[in-house]
Structures are given as structure tokens and as C-alpha cells.
Amino acid sequence: MNQNIINARVTFRNSPIHILEQFIIKDIKNAYEQFRNNSELEECVIIQTCNRIELFGRSKTCDTDKIKETWAEITGLEEAAFDENIVCAENQEALYHLLKLTSGLDSMVLGEEQILGQIKNSITSAREAKASGRHLNTLFDKAIRIGTRIRNSSGIGAGGISVGSMAVKLAEENIDELKTKKILLIGTGEVSTLVAKSLQRRRYTFDVTSRTIGRSETFCETMGGSPIRFEEVLGGFDNYDAIFVATTAPYFLVTNERITEAMKNKSQGMMILDLSNPRTVDEHVATIRGVKLMNLDQIAEMVEKNVNARLNKVKTVENIINEEVSVLEASMKRLDAEPLVKDVFKNIDDLREKQLQKALQMLGEQDEKTIKIIEELTKAVVESIISTPMNNIRKASEQGRPDVVELAGKLFDYKKHEK
Template sequence: MSENNFNIVNIRVTFRNIPIHKLERFSFKDIAAASESFKKIPGISECVIVQTASRVEIFTVSNVEKEEAPDARRDEGKNLTINKIKETWASLTELDEYDRGHFDQILEVYDGKDVYLHLLRLASGLESIVVGNESVMDDIKTAIANAKSSKASGRILNQLFDSVIRIATRIRNATEISKGVTSIGDIAVKIAQENAGLDGKQHVLLIGTGETAAMVAKSLNKKGYAFDISSMIIERANGFSKILGGKPVKFEEVLKGFDKFDIIFVATTADYFVINHDKIRIVMENKKKGTMILDISDPRTVDETVSTLPGIKLMFRDQITEMDERNLKARDDKIIAVEKLISKEIPIIEATMRRLDPEPQVNDIFASVDSLRKKELEKALQMLGETDEKKIKIIDDLTKAVVENIISIPASSSKKAEKA
């Protein structure tokens, strides 16, 4: 297989390698302006930025035909470009001294086929905090649409994103990975609704700013429930609230006013009890209404003796997950199905991207065949009398995939012949 005459690089910061409350520091206030800044780096011709509550990702294309830019396929050129991206990223964001000093450890960097695989996994719902979440697909569509509109992207990233969106949509529909999506946060909120009457009128508190806390926050936001957010360090609560909502409250104030809360979700990564009997005993003595505490931390961070206080109902993570074990098993089966389909689709994406190398003949053939496909598809739909938009889209996607598969064979053969 020959090398492409371009190199696609993905540099990202996600919830997997830094706490969510820190992501805001790595975010761009003006994505369009940031994209233009990255395109000013010698050799970079295209840029797409995907920025959500749980990730900031930069996709760039380095064209190696440019004489002033080192070969982006080789280590020297690759490292130079990546270092320039890091420098530009740091200059456009509000990183503190610690973040700047640990930038290399925080960032994930991938290129080529690894980028195709990651983007398809992301669009298919496997890289989200909540597996199968549909919102990430909307985020990806918005990112490429904005990049096209501002001319930040070009034929290479446009083709990659368009292909991935089409394939991921097909994978989601085939596996139903997005159907009945539940997270530990969804389950905890549902239990609070059923057992504590959570309906938006109660005073709700979320303690924690990590991945599990984000799941709870997303579920509360989805249902329109207001909540307070607290952490041992108030700056973490402030950062979290800017991304996922909630009113920041100092932890000291939480303990003093513990009796004001009706439902409390505890989702911290602490290795000690953040709430114990002695800390809240006095303040809870005069509370008339009950309080439900759902500790979904792993390990537990609420001392079990808290449940001996009058009016407190305490549930732990293992009790909560037991109530939804069947759904969790079904989700695991769907993940396996999605991964199998992805492994089959990656070679097709690779072939599609190889076709973007300077090959006028193959590109002309593809354009001609695709034009014929559209005409014949229109005739067939008229003969069938088909008006259902969903069915039309499925047929359209199928015929596109067939054309891509057929054209990729001579394209590959042509390249091999040129190399011989």
C-alpha cells in the first residue's frame, strides 16, 4: 500500500486524561479563529476542531507537496508540526503553569489510520462518557459544517468527516447502540425520581467533578433539574459548572447546610469518607423532611453509619447498578457489535482517503460513476413511488457505499502499477 501525499493528525484532550473541570482551560473561545491560527502553521492546509463538554480535539492536514514544509510523514516533519500545534494551542487558551508543564503528558496524538479509527469510534458512540450518546454525532456534524462554512477544512477532512458520519449513522442504526442509552448517572437519577419524588422542586446537590459526576449532571440537565455542585476544592466546582452546569457551592457550606438538601448525589474519586456521621449529625437533628443520598463513588465515600440518622435513606453504587443489570448487559453486547462493524469499515475509509491523492483519472471516473448513480437512483425511486425520507436515505447510503467499494479496487490497483 502506497503512502498518501498528505498526513492527517488528531491531537486531543478528553475526559479520559484530565478531570472534566479542567477541560475549560484547554477550550477555545473562538473556534473559527483558532482554526485559522492552526492553518497558519507552515504545511497545515486544513483544520477541524471538535469541542464538547468532555473533549477538545483538533484534526489537521499537512500537505507534503509544499517545499517549505518538511515531509509530514517522517518523524522530523511530524514532530515539528505537532510542536507548532502545541505552541499555538497554548497561546490560544488559558492554561496554568502546571498544564503547560505537563502538556506532553496530557495530550494524545495520533495520525493516519489511527485517526480514521478514532473518529469512527467517536461518531459511533464508543468514546463518549455515556456509550451510545447521540449528542456527539451532532457535535461532529456541527464541527465539520462550521469548518466548511469558514473554509477551515478542505477536500481531505471534508471527505473523511462526511464518510465517517455516513458510516457511523449506518452502524448506529444497525446495532441500535443509541437506543435506551443509560449510564450510572441516568440510573441514579431515575431511582431518585422513583424513590424520592425528584421532580425539579427539590433542592438537589451533586458532590464530585469527575467522569461519574458528569454522567449525573448530564442526566439532571436532560430532565431540566437544577442542582448545586460541590467539591473539596471550589475551583473544581467552578470549572465543572461552566461546562456542565450547576451552582458552585463550597464544601464547607455544604456540611453546614446539609439539612437544606433533599437529594444528594455523591460521585467523587476520594479514597476516604467525605461524608460521615459526625460531620452532619448536629445539622440534621432538626430536619423534618427526609433526605436521600445516592453514593455512586467507587470506592464508597459516604460512611454507612450516616444511614442511622433519622430521615436519611442511603444507597450505594452496587445497589444502584443491580437494579439495571439487564440494560448494562445489553449495552455490552451492542458495543461488541459496533466494534465488529467498525473493523470492517476502516479498510473502506482507507481506500476512500487514498483516492484523494493526485489521481485525475480515478477521480474523474468516480465523479462520472457517482453522477450515473444519482440518475439511476432517482429513476428507481420514481418507479418505486418511494417517498419515505428514511428509506430513501438508506438506499442512497447503500448505493454510495457500493460505488466507493467498486472504485477503490481500480484505484488501489492503479497505485500498485505506478509503484511497480
């Protein structure tokens, strides 16, 4: 490929949640600027979810050290921190990984739908920030379409369990008679919706809280549960035996102090499931007697079991991705030749039109039918002369021959005016 596609990622596969959160990029707009200015990336897209921080870039060079340097500068981490956590991939391998992402194969919960929405949001915001361009926009549009098709044809997500239902399952496994216990859900976003759905399905009663009581009320109207004021909860954690926390708060909502206080008034234990990343429950609460804390890492372990049970589907999807990746790679390589081909077609057509008008004027031809025939003739001649060399240029580009494309550019006096 004349242009390289690079992927650099830190994900739950190599890094536990408390490490992963150190790599989070807080100011994405600024990061785009830095990656483009300092890492020789001509385009880039950042995908950031609770399980992964990923960068896709387009570059003439493939300097992953520069990417690490910039990422370290943005996050304030030592470059050495990347050694054990970062995975880098180039070209075909990077495309393969993107298809694994869009088809749900790399998700913590195999085949889950949320990642597709998150990738769509990432490319939309990269487009808006003008961080992505023709190559990455095309790549992501194609990868999203292919991923959707793979999901539909393989049924990889069908019957799968969500992060929410896994958390509820974990609570059931760890708390005797959960039905008789007081359950609290903090948060009213996407993940909370999944938790609430699962609690509802299993007929549990639960309270729901978020910063504004209005949000909780609206949430409970559709998802079930009883709304409760946030302030009331913060002062009264002792009312609850199981607490699910799924917010994007940038600090600990459930602090060591609050839980220590709550446990003074409780005769039985408490389980807290923190589904947030960055975590919103202080991990020190795990040291308080009677408190059991679980976070996304434990959920990941459960997912492993889930994956093992569905290995057949994984193999099928991997086979489809293997076939799709070479088609995707060829069309990405062809993209390198497209501006030249388009330019040549346009220039030749302009010339044809000019010469046609000149000839018609000289002939003084007025008959519409005759004019149409002459016009079609000029088009057919141009098409038959130019289509073979243009297809050969596209083919050369597909076969990774930028030298041929460059030479053709010189022959047709093509001036690059796009990035």
C-alpha cells in the first residue's frame, strides 16, 4: 500500500481495567492534533470504550515509536508503560483487527452490538474534527458495512449475553437469595439500561438513581425500578445489599468513607459491581469487612467461559473475515489510484467535449439525432481508448505497485491536489 494503515491499541485483552484507564485520552480533539503533528499521521481515528483505547492512522511511514511517544505525552505516562500494554498492527493486520472489532469478535462480550455504535460515533467525530479523511472514512464505512453483514449472516451476537446480564449473573452467584435483597442501580446510561433489562427479566425489584431525579424517573418509566434521589443514596448506602454502578463520573462516587460508614449500620454483607471504566468505586472498599467488590475484570473472566461455549461461531466468523480482509485491502489500495483515474477521465472528457463543440460548429449541424450520434461516437472512442490503461492503473494500485501509479501520473501530467 502506498499509504499505510496503522493500528495501535491498549485493550482489556492485555491490560486489566486499572491499567487500561491510565491510557485513556481525555481531550480527543487535542490528541488528534498531536498525533497528526507529531506522529506523522495524515489521518487518524480514536476509538475509546470501557474496554479499549485504539488509534487507527494513515501514514506514509509506519513509525509506531512516534505514536507511543505522542500517546505518552498526552497521558503523562512513561513510554516504558506501553511496552507490556500496547499492540500495534499494520496494513492487512490492522484491517483484520478492524473487521474483528466491527463484527464483535474482539469484544469482551462476544458479538455484542454496542461496539458497532461506538465505532460509528468515533468515525463521525473524527470526520467532524477533520482528523479523518478520504482513506479512513472509506475504510471505516466499509468495515462497518462488512461487520454488520458478518453479524447478520453468522448470528454471532444472537442469544449472547450483555455486560449487564453478566453483572446480574455475578450478583446472583455471589449473593444468597438476591430476590430478598435491596438492589441499587447508579446510572441511567447505556450500560445501566442493560443491567435494568436483566434485572427486570428476572423480576427483581430495584432502585435507580442518577444526578437528576428527572432522568431516573424517565428511565424507570421504560426500564422498571423505582427512582430515588442521588443525595438520599449518597448518605444511605446502608439501605442496599447489591449496588450496580455504571456511570462516566470522572471521580469515585462510591468512596471508601461512605461505604465504611454504611457498613457500620449493616448486619449483612454488601456486594458492589463497578461496571465503569474509569472506575467509579474506590477499590479500597474491597478491604472493608463484609464488602465484596467486583469490576469489569471479573466480568471478563465470565466472558471467557461464554466464548469457550461459542467457539464454533468464532471460527466461522474468522473465516469470513479472512475472505473479506483481502477484498477490503484491495479496495483500500485501489483508493490510492482513484484521484489520478478520476482526474484523467475528467481531463479527457473536457477535451472531447471541447473538440466535439468545435466540430459541430464547423459542420453547422442542427439535426438533434445526428448530433446525438456524433456525441455518442466521441464518447465511445474515448472510452475504448482510455478504459484499459485506467483499469491497469487501478490493478497496479491493488497489487501494491505505487511506482506504476506514479509513472502514470507523470505521463498524464497529473498534479496531486488532495491529501
